[in-house]
Amino acid sequence: PAQRPSCNRILLKMSGEALMGNGEFGISPEVLDRMAGEIRQVVNLGVQVGLVVGGGNLFRGAALQKAGLGRVTGDHMGMLATVMNALAMRDALERAGLRALAMSAIPMSGVVERYDRMRAIRHMEKGRVVLFSAGTGNPFFTTDTAATLRGIEIEADLVLKATKVDGVYSDDPVTNPDAIRYDELSFDEAISKELRVMDLTALALCRDHNMPLCVFNMNKQGALQRVVAGEAEGTFLVSG
Numbered sequence: 481p482a483q484r485p486s487c488n489r490i491l492l493k494m495s496g497e498a499l500m501g502n503g504e505f506g507i508s509p510e511v512l513d514r515m516a517g518e519i520r521q522v523v524n525l526g527v528q529v530g531l532v533v534g535g536g537n538l539f540r541g542a543a544l545q546k547a548g549l550g551r552v553t554g555d556h557m558g559m560l561a562t563v564m565n566a567l568a569m570r571d572a573l574e575r576a577g578l579r580a581l582a583m584s585a586i587p588m589s590g591v592v593e594r595y596d597r598m599r600a601i602r603h604m605e606k607g608r609v610v611l612f613s614a615g616t617g618n619p620f621f622t623t624d625t626a627a628t629l630r631g632i633e634i635e636a637d638l639v640l641k642a643t644k645v646d647g648v649y650s651d652d653p654v655t656n657p658d659a660i661r662y663d664e665l666s667f668d669e670a671i672s673k674e675l676r677v678m679d680l681t682a683l684a685l686c687r688d689h690n691m692p693l694c695v696f697n698m699n700k701q702g703a704l705q706r707v708v709a710g711e712a713e714g715t716f717l718v719s720g
């Protein structure tokens with residue numbers, strides 16, 4: 481198996497749905513606190529953490545389009561939803577005793593800072609968790625792509641995608657009990673087998689810039705810390 485990178489700086493992607501907990505919509509305060517606790521474990525180890533949160537628990541452009549809105553308007557709403565999630569997550573991180581700040585790809589003066597790569601890196605070097613919100617700032621992209629993009633920009637050692645399951649499977653493990661979990665995969669395999677780890681834009685970006693990706697279950701206590709320590713956890717994706 482490929483050598484796992486030593487993690488000085490990571491980019492963690494959490495979906496909006498992960499923040500809902502067992503609800504159907506919105507944000508669960510218990511989940512926020514639990515996630516903040518997991519993040520605190522790795523910050524306390526000296527790992528620099530950048531965070532991208534999705535917005536699917538509130539709005540998704542594609543779903544709004546189906547309901548009759550214009551796609552670009554829907555995507556703008558989706559991006560604004562990620563800012564709300566980032567505010568909630570920042571609050572939870574601060575309550576957990578960490579220093580955190582949120583940046584937005586869409587300027588929103590007085591609410592969050594505008595995204596600035598160098599400033600983000602400086603903050604992370606000081607041990608602050610930086611939340612990158614509003615996705616890429618552009619419609620037709622996803623927060624998975626935003627996470628990959630920011631991960632590459634801030635020179636993270638690893639992009640981590642938190643999911644509800646323990647990694648990447650050959651089929652949906654919820655509906656197919658025979659689905660097998662991969663320990664390791666190449667981005668090309670993920671693309672050709674249509675494993676839907678992330679959208680194609682995000683996968684291609686990782687592949688083309690040699691950015692390793694780990695898909696893991698953040699609901700499992702200590703899993704984030706184990707990934708960062710290089711232990712066998714989740715599925716590890718690398719360039720061919």
Ligand code: UDP
Pocket residue numbers: 494495496497533534535536537539540541542554555556557558559561562614615616617618619620621622623624626
């Ligand atoms: N979005 C966008 N551009 C981006 C990132 C997100 O337009 O760069 C919009 C898009 O409508 C998306 C929504 O924001 O559906 C929420 O993001 P996403 O679906 O990635 O959230 P997640 O599934 O991770 O909760």
